[in-house]
Amino acid sequence: MAVETHLMRKFLNDPAAVVKESLAGLAAAHSDLLRYDVANQIIVRKDAPKKGKVALISGGGSGHEPMHGGFVGVGMLDAACPGEVFTSPVPGQMLAATKAVDGGAGVIHIVKNYTGDVLNFKLAAEDAADEGIKVTSVVIDDDVAVQDSLYTAGRRGVGATVLAEKIAGAAAEAGGDLAKVTDIVKRVNERSRSFGVALSSCVPPASGKVIFELPEGQIELGVGIHGEPGRRRAPLGSASEVVDVMVEAVLSDLKPKQGTKVLAFVNGMGGTPLLELYLVYGEVDKKLRKAGVEPVRNLVGSYITSLEMAGASLTLLELDEELISLWDARVHTAALRWGI
Amino acid sequence: MDATTISSWMREIEASVRAERDHLVQLDAAIGDADHGINMTRGFEAVVQALGADNGSPPGRLLIIAGRTLVSTVGGASGPLWGSALRAGGRVLGDQTTFDSAQLVEVLSAALASVKDLGTAALGDKTMVDALEPAVETLKARIADGEPLAQALDAAAAAAEDGMRGTIPLQARKGRASYLGERSVGHQDPGATSTALIIRGLQRAVSSES
Numbered sequence: 001m002a003v004e005t006h007l008m009r010k011f012l013n014d015p016a017a018v019v020k021e022s023l024a025g026l027a028a029a030h031s032d033l034l035r036y037d038v039a040n041q042i043i044v045r046k047d048a049p050k051k052g053k054v055a056l057i058s059g060g061g062s063g064h065e066p067m068h069g070g071f072v073g074v075g076m077l078d079a080a081c082p083g084e085v086f087t088s089p090v091p092g093q094m095l096a097a098t099k100a101v102d103g104g105a106g107v108i109h110i111v112k113n114y115t116g117d118v119l120n121f122k123l124a125a126e127d128a129a130d131e132g133i134k135v136t137s138v139v140i141d142d143d144v145a146v147q148d149s150l151y152t153a154g155r156r157g158v159g160a161t162v163l164a165e166k167i168a169g170a171a172a173e174a175g176g177d178l179a180k181v182t183d184i185v186k187r188v189n190e191r192s193r194s195f196g197v198a199l200s201s202c203v204p205p206a207s208g209k210v211i212f213e214l215p216e217g218q219i220e221l222g223v224g225i226h227g228e229p230g231r232r233r234a235p236l237g238s239a240s241e242v243v244d245v246m247v248e249a250v251l252s253d254l255k256p257k258q259g260t261k262v263l264a265f266v267n268g269m270g271g272t273p274l275l276e277l278y279l280v281y282g283e284v285d286k287k288l289r290k291a292g293v294e295p296v297r298n299l300v301g302s303y304i305t306s307l308e309m310a311g312a313s314l315t316l317l318e319l320d321e322e323l324i325s326l327w328d329a330r331v332h333t334a335a336l337r338w339g340i
Numbered sequence: 341m342d343a344t345t346i347s348s349w350m351r352e353i354e355a356s357v358r359a360e361r362d363h364l365v366q367l368d369a370a371i372g373d374a375d376h377g378i379n380m381t382r383g384f385e386a387v388v389q390a391l392g393a394d395n396g397s398p399p400g401r402l403l404i405i406a407g408r409t410l411v412s413t414v415g416g417a418s419g420p421l422w423g424s425a426l427r428a429g430g431r432v433l434g435d436q437t438t439f440d441s442a443q444l445v446e447v448l449s450a451a452l453a454s455v456k457d458l459g460t461a462a463l464g465d466k467t468m469v470d471a472l473e474p475a476v477e478t479l480k481a482r483i484a485d486g487e488p489l490a491q492a493l494d495a496a497a498a499a500a501e502d503g504m505r506g507t508i509p510l511q512a513r514k515g516r517a518s519y520l521g522e523r524s525v526g527h528q529d530p531g532a533t534s535t536a537l538i539i540r541g542l543q544r545a546v547s548s549e550s
């Protein structure tokens with residue numbers, strides 16, 4: 001049951017320094033993979049720039065760890081630009097990252113669809129083009145909880161971001177050119193859909209207060225990753241009932257054909273233990289098979305989080321043979337590593 | 341009006357967004373992500389610092405420096421939007437050392453055009469445009485009618501405040517608040533609220549000069 005508190009219980013020295021101190025810790029823990037450029041507040045792959053390799057950068061507000069700094073390394077991102085907690089980074093960070101990783105083959109900006117991220121990356125891409133760097137941008141928008149219409153800012157970018165970074169990172173590592181790797185990012189985005197559920201709100205360190213109050217026994221359906229309220233509130237049912245809502249929301253939008261192979265990503269929001277995430281995965285697996293969809297790959301864990309929010313999101317990605325082999329390829333980052 | 345007007349305007353904004361920081365955060369918590377007051381305070385503190393270090397630049401340059409500083413320190417949606425707005429306004433003045441009421445109208449019109457161009461929001465979308473556009477239109481009309489500047493700016497600030505309150509019944513169609521759909525109705529837009537502070541700050545900066 002969600003327990004809300006107004007008291008902030010966090011490991012902090014100075015709330016204003018939380019991002020910088022956390023990045024310094026990330027770099028201390030993983031100096032074999034990455035370095036922290038303090039002046040520009042960016043995380044850069046240790047051996048960047050890689051000559052002739054297409055480079056991938058991403059960025060966004062902090063508070064979603066391990067995204068994105070934890071995905072910098074071999075077979076994934078070349079740099080990450082972390083903003084303040086839940087606030088988009090600034091164009092200067094993105095430009096510095098772009099310059100730091102450009103190995104001559106071009107740089108891809110993977111942008112989650114939030115107004116702040118989109119506007120800041122847009123200004124950065126213009127600056128990079130002025131400096132003669134080839135940049136492509138792909139906006140990730142997989143969240144089916146938001147209607148994609150003229151009356152909204154469009155669907156949010158959530159779980160598909162992690163999958164796109166991994167899969168396109170493998171394509172870049174394998175020598176794909178800028179057009180090819182950009183297409184892979186787009187393909188992953190087009191074939192992914194997500195839906196999130198929150199069992200509690202979260203507490204940004206700078207304000208020290210929960211973003212929203214959730215009454216006892218209630219959950220938020222269709223939440224994003226910034227502790228923002230979702231589209232509607234509902235009573236907390238059994239795990240099976242909640243997963244029914246998530247699977248139905250994703251499948252009814254993705255509309256996979258019978259027998260489609262998918263990657264099922266059950267993501268924790270930060271405050272939900274793996275014990276429950278695997279329980280959720282078990283339900284997802286069962287319900288997908290019953291619906292005639294085959295989860296041939298999966299990812300279970302807290303990879304795109306919302307501080308200490310309790311909750312989970314489901315992302316489904318329709319796979320083909322190429323995407324499967326790129327997913328299986330070697331990755332060596334702080335948060336994802338296999339094949340090493 | 342001259343460079344001093346711009347510096348004192350920026351100081352007025354800094355003081356008022358800092359005083360209203362928690363209120364802006366609360367408004368953003370209801371329909372966004374609870375960072376607007378923090379973003380604006382961080383940005384305008386940096387602007388005041390940057391202008392404090394400046395040696396005698398003309399007013400247009402100061403606006404451009406302020407805009408650049410916002411772009412490079414704020415992040416979020418409001419950083420690029422207000423940053424581009426102030427840069428566009430500054431470009432109108434070029435290198436002149438003084439400017440008059442008619443030119444102030446041009447500065448603010450350019451700022452509004454830049455926000456609408458970058459953010460593609462229209463009146464009624466429940467954004468900062470709902471406070472900025474009525475303020476600019478009111479100022480333009482009053483100055484054209486020959487009203488004294490201090491009075492016209494007071495009317496413009498009041499129009500921004502009306503526009504700000506007018507966002508309460510609206511359903512958001514841009515920015516983070518649009519994700520809430522109908523649940524965004526009944527809340528005042530944080531960006532429109534800080535915009536009203538920005539126009540009120542201009543009125544104070546100008547009236548303290550005369």
Ligand SMILES: Nc1ncnc2c1ncn2[C@@H]1O[C@H](COP(=O)(O)OP(=O)(O)OP(=O)(O)O)[C@@H](O)[C@H]1O
Pocket residue numbers: 061086087088089114115116117368372373375376379380415416417418419421455458459460461466467468469514515516529530531532
């Ligand atoms: N497209 C837009 N055009 C004009 N104003 C906008 C637009 N999108 C958002 N805004 C304004 O920005 C305000 C929110 O600014 P804020 O500083 O909180 O950024 P944010 O949306 O939280 O950014 P981020 O997503 O990076 O955190 C809203 O209240 C609204 O007035």
Ligand SMILES: [Mg+2]
Pocket residue numbers: 368372373374375376416516
């Ligand atoms: Mg905000």
